[in-house]
Amino acid sequence: MRLPLTPSQTVGPFFRIGLSTTIGSHVAGEGMPGALRISGQVFDGAGEPVPDAMIETWQSEGAGRCATDEEGHYAIVTTKPERGAAADAPHLDVSVFARGLLTRLVTRLYFPDETEANDGDPVLRSLSPAERTTLVAVREAGGLKFDIHLQGERETVFFDR
Amino acid sequence: MSESTRSANPPNDFPEYGSSRLRAPRQPLRVLSGRLSELAAPLLAGETIGPLDHDLTRQNDAEPLGERITISGRVLDEHGNPLAGALVEVWQANASGRYAHLSDQHLAPLDPNFSGAGRCLTDAGGAYRFITIKPGAYPWRNHPNAWRPAHVHFSVFSPLFEQRLITQMYFPGDPLFVQDPVLNSVPEWARERLVARWSLELTEPEWSLGYAWDIVVAGREATPLDEDESE
Secondary structure, rough: OOOOOOOOOOOOHHHHHHOOOOOOOOOOOOOOOOOOEEEEEEEEOOOOOOOEEEEEEEOOEEEEEEEEEOOOOOEEEEEOOOOOOOOOOOOOEEEEEOOOOOOEEEEEEEOOOOHHHHHHHHHOOOOHHHHHOOOOOOEEEEEEEEEEEEOOOOOOOOEEO | OOOHHHHHOOOOOOOOOOOOOOOOOOOOEEEEOOOOOEEOOOOOOHHHOOOOEOOOOOOOOOOOOOOEEEEEEEEOOOOOEEEEOOEEEEEEEEOOOOOOOOOOOOOOOOOOOOOOEEEEEEOOOOEEEEEEEEOEEEEEEOOOOOOEOEEEEEEEEEHHHHOOOOEEOOOOOOOHHHOOOHOOOOOOHHHHHOEEEOOOOOOOEEEEEEEEEEEEEEEOOOOOHHHHOOO
């Protein structure tokens, strides 16, 4: 017999007072070998930045957490995870929480320098080229850029979990 | 077939909740065939949590105003296994219904003795406990004369990605439930799971009222061996 699961609710607009820096934006120390800065913006369906979202990245090495600023920007410093045992290319599992989202959104961040592994990744292979683009970070000065579009023409692919 | 996480969760596309209209994805969620992450290391060492972090009534110079309460329960997975060492974080409005947050413009007084945030790690049996004051209801602009019922925000963080949960706990018998789209976004048959139970056992004589509330998160899928053992 299974216990009844507790339903999700929105994180609301005031989560900054409660979600402390106990889990912060640095999975790896800045300047450590392999440290990689991942930053981006979160946009709504009108193309406006979302100033009250929280992004979390997960990998076996640790979890990172960052709230977006007034312009919807977030940044997390981590490392590229090892390739797993399955056929999946290296990736980060990403959760998006925000006012207006009644449950978290789950997506994946893939790495642009893993062309071959990405081509063989079963999740990416199941997507159209345009959809696939939403999950692969792009290089920029100082690290990688990974924007998240909650809605609209460039809507990020989100997953059931 | 047992209930899936999705079925008890609210849909993101829920227009009665105005903030969802430009933020809920329009495309259907894709099925994720691959595996999800699990943190290899224990989440946090106990020393990162202060001894008074679970007691929201003792974080400032004096006691906050309001009705002193204890909220306590266990964090379990759906198979009934307790989650030990999970990080539970809470945040809430003060007794007047105002958050200690710059963006909260509700014209109710701030309480200099109430920050409204707490955290703890669950013990070996999955138990957590917070001491706080009962939050007030507050107005918001979702629809004309809209009021949020009193609630406490809860975040549960364990090493398993599937178990990540952010939710809200409500108080029994609140007349405001009927007009709250956030609570009512949850399927009707699952709403009561977000409502704590008043508990005589947790109520301390001549001191504070007690509320019991267990949190159940996803479990690991049973392996064939586990299935055999359960028979």
